[in-house]
Amino acid sequence: MAEPVKKDQPIVRYSDLARSPANSQRSIDPSTHDHTPGEIAFREATQLKSLARSDASRIITSDVVVDPKAVQLFEQILKDVKVVYDAVRSGQTFRLDRIFGLAQAIVDYPDTDRLLYQVFEAQQQVYQPYLNSAHCTILAVQIARGMGHQRDELVQLTVASLVHDIGTQKLSQELLDKPGKLSKEEFAAVQTHPEVGYKLLMQYSPQHTWLAKIVRDEHERENGQGYPHGLHSEEIHDLAKVIGVADIYDALTSPRPYRRIFSPHEAVQELLDCQEHLGYSRPVVRALIQQLSLFPVGCWVRLSSQEIGRVVQSNSRSPLRPVVEVLHDSAGQPLASPRCVDLNTNPLLYIVSSLPLEAPASASSTNGRHE
Numbered sequence: 001m002a003e004p005v006k007k008d009q010p011i012v013r014y015s016d017l018a019r020s021p022a023n024s025q026r027s028i029d030p031s032t033h034d035h036t037p038g039e040i041a042f043r044e045a046t047q048l049k050s051l052a053r054s055d056a057s058r059i060i061t062s063d064v065v066v067d068p069k070a071v072q073l074f075e076q077i078l079k080d081v082k083v084v085y086d087a088v089r090s091g092q093t094f095r096l097d098r099i100f101g102l103a104q105a106i107v108d109y110p111d112t113d114r115l116l117y118q119v120f121e122a123q124q125q126v127y128q129p130y131l132n133s134a135h136c137t138i139l140a141v142q143i144a145r146g147m148g149h150q151r152d153e154l155v156q157l158t159v160a161s162l163v164h165d166i167g168t169q170k171l172s173q174e175l176l177d178k179p180g181k182l183s184k185e186e187f188a189a190v191q192t193h194p195e196v197g198y199k200l201l202m203q204y205s206p207q208h209t210w211l212a213k214i215v216r217d218e219h220e221r222e223n224g225q226g227y228p229h230g231l232h233s234e235e236i237h238d239l240a241k242v243i244g245v246a247d248i249y250d251a252l253t254s255p256r257p258y259r260r261i262f263s264p265h266e267a268v269q270e271l272l273d274c275q276e277h278l279g280y281s282r283p284v285v286r287a288l289i290q291q292l293s294l295f296p297v298g299c300w301v302r303l304s305s306q307e308i309g310r311v312v313q314s315n316s317r318s319p320l321r322p323v324v325e326v327l328h329d330s331a332g333q334p335l336a337s338p339r340c341v342d343l344n345t346n347p348l349l350y351i352v353s354s355l356p357l358e359a360p361a362s363a364s365s366t367n368g369r370h371e
């Protein structure tokens with residue numbers, strides 16, 4: 001698990017390290033980082049809304065303890081996945097050598113929380129399919145590690161997760177980018193992507209049959225309600241079950257135009273609530289909760305001091321006491337110098353509530369979408 005943040009660790013500005021020329025040209029929409037009252041008190045909501053309005057760019061580029069290696073690895077994920085996806089989209093052959101090398105580097109990187117933090121930092125700046133691959137992969141490795149999978153299996157899992165949606169690159173861009181609910185025919189077309197991915201991988205990487213099988217099974221569910229083949233529990237590849245749950249968690253915590261975004265805290269609760277009737281693997285969901293804790297990286301929280309911050313590192317030994325980057329004082333004012341607090345070594349300080357994120361749209365259903 002992650003090492004605790006040390007007081008003397010250097011503060012590195014994410015924007016200095018991670019902003020590529022392509023990313024720097026993307027505009028940031030402050031409205032997508034607004035926060036809503038929901039169940040929380042009016043004062044809390046007002047503070048958060050003013051935070052989002054006045055300080056949205058700082059949320060994206062806030063000073064946090066960042067490991068340059070994590071930034072580099074995260075950017076490499078985006079780059080290597082893009083190369084493969086672009087090749088598929090343009091009908092060219094592709095090789096997976098770089099993906100296999102990258103997978104080993106990801107598995108050998110010791111601090112998944114720091115990689116996870118890159119996902120939240122980059123959420124408004126990176127094209128969603130590449131970000132989904134990165135987020136899903138980082139989570140899947142963390143979950144599988146918690147389940148006791150050994151290195152060889154972790155590398156296999158990572159390779160499969162990096163390219164798990166390769167089949168979508170044969171769908172029309174219009175369909176992939178469609179903001180509203182899909183028609184029955186469109187949904188049926190989207191549901192072909194695991195089988196398309198299977199065939200692509202069997203064609204271009206036939207020596208790795210396990211890879212094609214994992215990619216094909218990622219949307220299958222324990223109760224036989226998944227697709228493309230409606231497989232049941234024991235018929236589904238074990239590593240596909242891990243990717244399936246990680247993919248759902250990513251979908252819940254990512255902005256979508258057709259439904260509200262879940263905070264990391266809400267996403268964990270949602271997975272717990274829905275695991276039975278939506279057929280998610282119970283051991284996998286349990287491992288995800290153990291690994292992410294009740295306050296996952298990226299989660300906004302209010303501390304007992306009434307200050308507001310964001311979780312930057314979980315603590316598997318003490319799930320209620322993660323490391324928090326404190327960004328706002330007790331009156332809701334942005335701090336000139338945000339600081340990281342390890343709640344595990346500050347017994348007088350604790351989390352009193354997590355703060356839900358604002359919904360970009362009022363719809364609350366994922367009906368008709370492939371996730």
Ligand SMILES: [Fe+2]
Nearest residue numbers: 164165219370
């Ligand atoms: Fe998929």
